Amino acid sequence: KAGVTQTPRYLIKTRGQQVTLSCSPISGHRSVSWYQQTPGQGLQFLFEYFSETQRNKGNFPGRFSGRQFSNSRSEMNVSTLELGDSALYLCASSLEASDNTGELFFGEGSRLTVL
Amino acid sequence: DQQVKQNSPSLSVQEGRISILNCDYTNSMFDYFLWYKKYPAEGPTFLISISSIKDKNEDGRFTVFLNKSAKHLSLHIVPSQPGDSAVYFCAANLAGYALNFGKGTSLLVTP
Numbered sequence: 001k002a003g004v005t006q007t008p009r010y011l012i013k014t015r016g017q018q019v020t021l022s023c024s025p026i027s028g029h030r031s032v033s034w035y036q037q038t039p040g041q042g043l044q045f046l047f048e049y050f051s052e053t054q055r056n057k058g059n060f061p062g063r064f065s066g067r068q069f070s071n072s073r074s075e076m077n078v079s080t081l082e083l084g085d086s087a088l089y090l091c092a093s094s095l096e097a098s099d100n101t102g103e104l105f106f107g108e109g110s111r112l113t114v115l
Numbered sequence: 116d117q118q119v120k121q122n123s124p125s126l127s128v129q130e131g132r133i134s135i136l137n138c139d140y141t142n143s144m145f146d147y148f149l150w151y152k153k154y155p156a157e158g159p160t161f162l163i164s165i166s167s168i169k170d171k172n173e174d175g176r177f178t179v180f181l182n183k184s185a186k187h188l189s190l191h192i193v194p195s196q197p198g199d200s201a202v203y204f205c206a207a208n209l210a211g212y213a214l215n216f217g218k219g220t221s222l223l224v225t226p
Contacts, residue, residue: 004158033213033214035216040124040218041218042121042204042216042217042218042219043159043204043206043216043219044216045213045214045215045216048213056212056213058213090158090159092158101147101149101164101166101208102147102149102164102206102207102208102214103149103161103164104161104214105161106151106158106159106160107158108156108157108158109158
């Protein structure tokens with residue numbers, strides 16, 4: 001059974017640009033969550049989607065957005081990139097939405113560097 | 116506002132000894148607690164969890180202890196092995212909300 005797939009794995013952008021990251025969840029999983037990992041800050045929650053609807057949103061500015069498609073694949077977009085957006089962006093999937101025991105299956109992440 | 120706290124950024128333990136990773140939380144409504152392990156260049160992987168109605172859960176070399184009155188949980192690894200060297204994240208779940216992670220503790224197990 002294939003795991004969570006994230007593309008691209010690495011990318012470099014410059015300030016002011018925008019970026020789109022993609023996530024394909026484990027087959028059959030309907031919930032997709034996005035997290036940002038930066039040194040010293042751990043995993044910070046961005047948003048969660050279930051059945052194409054955003055269920056939860058973290059404390060990030062409106063430059064961060066996402067969506068989920070009918071096949072459960074998800075994308076997140078960051079516009080007007082800032083240096084501080086450099087991070088590892090992790091996607092995680094689960095069978096159901098966030099009212100389960102909390103177990104998530106993570107992808108390997110997309111490493112974004114903003115110059 | 117950090118609801119899950121891992122106050123030790125790093126820990127070094129000799130192979131064969133016990134590793135104890137600690138985690139504190141502030142929200143008494145959390146109903147599940149989880150530990151994730153992360154190697155460099157990989158995503159976190161689920162390690163072990165415990166329900167808020169239990170005080171201990173064991174899985175092989177890994178045991179998680181929960182002290183609800185102190186709002187504290189710990190992960191014990193016995194015996195520690197060099198392959199256990201990784202970053203360990205504590206997480207807490209509240210039904211209907213996103214999983215809440217700590218900042219992680221980097222464990223180094225030396226031969």
